[in-house]
Amino acid sequence: MEQVSGTFTMDLRRLSALRELDRRGSLAKTAEAMHLTPSAVSQQLTALARELGVPLIERKGRGVRLTGQARVVLQHADVIAAQLERARAELAAWGEGRRGTLTIGGFSSAISGLLPAALKGLSETHPDIDIAVVESEPPDLFTSLDAGDIDIAVAVDFAAAPPFTDRRYVRTPLLTDILDIALPAGHRLADLPQVPLRELAADPWIVGDARSCCGAVTRSVCAAGGFTPEIRHAVNDWQSLAALVEAGAGVALVPRLVQPLHRPGVTLRAPEGDAPVRHVFAAVRTGAENDPVLTATLAHLTAAARHATTSAGHPTGTPTSTHNNFPPLPNS
Known part of the structure; x- marks a missing residue:
């Protein structure tokens, strides 16, 4: 490959492909994110390397990894992207x-x-x-x-x-969203003002997909409580989750951001100790x-x-302990 030229240029679309590869870690995932084929992404990176006169990727097993030169380029890519955004913002500001x-x-x-x-x-x-x-x-x-x-x-x-x-x-x-425990009416712990999370270790749980924010937070909160939840139902839709809790199918953690309305048959209690938050x-x-x-x-x-x-009652300190209303919840 030729030495770096003092007059080299960079195609911004190709630069975006390099940034996405850095984020995703593989050509296949980069192609999926950019709605391209892996071959098209590879061609863009090859063309960018040719423009710059330096190698940008190298083979690692069946995949690829970024070179040291690519890391240097990425540092400048962030600056370039930010400067373009500033130009766009200034043009927008011109129109007030x-x-x-x-x-x-x-x-x-x-x-x-x-x-x-x-x-x-x-x-x-x-x-x-x-x-x-x-x-x-x-x-x-x-x-x-x-x-x-x-x-x-x-x-x-x-x-x-x-x-x-x-x-x-x-x-x-924006906010620190507190999560409460959702229990079926008549649950053995429903009369407690605050519920020790560890006491729910043997209960079936209703939890969202691990890739979703609430699914990930619930798993993390339970792990911090000293147990891995038995996930009986994997549900990302809050309305479905509420219906399952109401039916006695399990317990769940529910953020207060989605608790503005009333739904009978479900009791909400704050966990004992520090409030789990997102x-x-x-x-x-x-x-x-x-x-x-x-x-x-x-x-x-x-x-x-x-x-x-x-x-929704998001306090700066200890959460309130008697939330008995549950909304017709939206999706996760």
């Missing part, structure tokens, strides 16, 4: 942000618990902004954010989400944080989170 389009991606309990109030407020202050909402969770949520398919990602901090230090994104903390945040691409449309939307999301925190 009174008009625009916006796509918000998020997990479904955030869509049901936060977005209605946020979008209502935004429609009153910025009626000429067209907004679309899509349901998604990490890692696909952030692949869509990277690709520009969405503008704001609303997510929960868990293993599949990017680390807090990921410089590709600017985060806005941290909800919004993220935008680094460089886009000054876009006036995004700034306004994030302000309304923050206000909606503040309202949800108050109305």
Whole structure:
């Protein structure tokens, strides 16, 4: 391969393929995320390597790995992406942000618990902004954010989400969502003001998919309580989960973000000790944080989170212990 030229160029689409390979770890997963074939991704990376005059990938068994030169390129790729976002934000600011389009991606309990109030407020202050909402969770949520398919990602901090230090994104903390224990009416522990989580180790559990934020959080909370739950029912839909709990099919952890309404037949109790929580945040691409449309939307999301925190009883200290109402819950 030729030595690095002082006049080399980089195709931004090919650079995106390199960033996605770094995130996904394999050509197959990168191709799936970018809706391409592995061969097409390989061709893009080969062309980028040719443009730069340095090797970017090397064979490792049946797969590939990034070279040291690729790591150098990626450091600059993050800066380039952020600078492009700043340019886009400045152009948007030139128009004062009174008009625009916006796509918000998020997990479904955030869509049901936060977005209605946020979008209502935004429609009153910025009626000429067209907004679309899509349901998604990490890692696909952030692949869509990277690709520009969405503008704001609303997510929960868990293993599949990017680390807090990921410089590709600017985060806005929204709320700390407390999880309560959902018990069938008449459960042996239903009369306790707080339920020792360990006492439910032998109960059948109703838990979401391990790849979903709530499924992952439930497994983590039970592990911290000293046991692995017997997952009798794998359910991602909150309405179905509530129906199964009500029928006595098992117990579950339910976030307060999806507890605004009443459903008979289910008792909610706070776990004994420190409350299990999930941290909800919004993220935008680094460089886009000054876009006036995004700034306004994030302000309304923050206000909606503040309202949800108050109305759903998210305290700053110990959770209340007698939540007896259960909503007709939305999807996970």
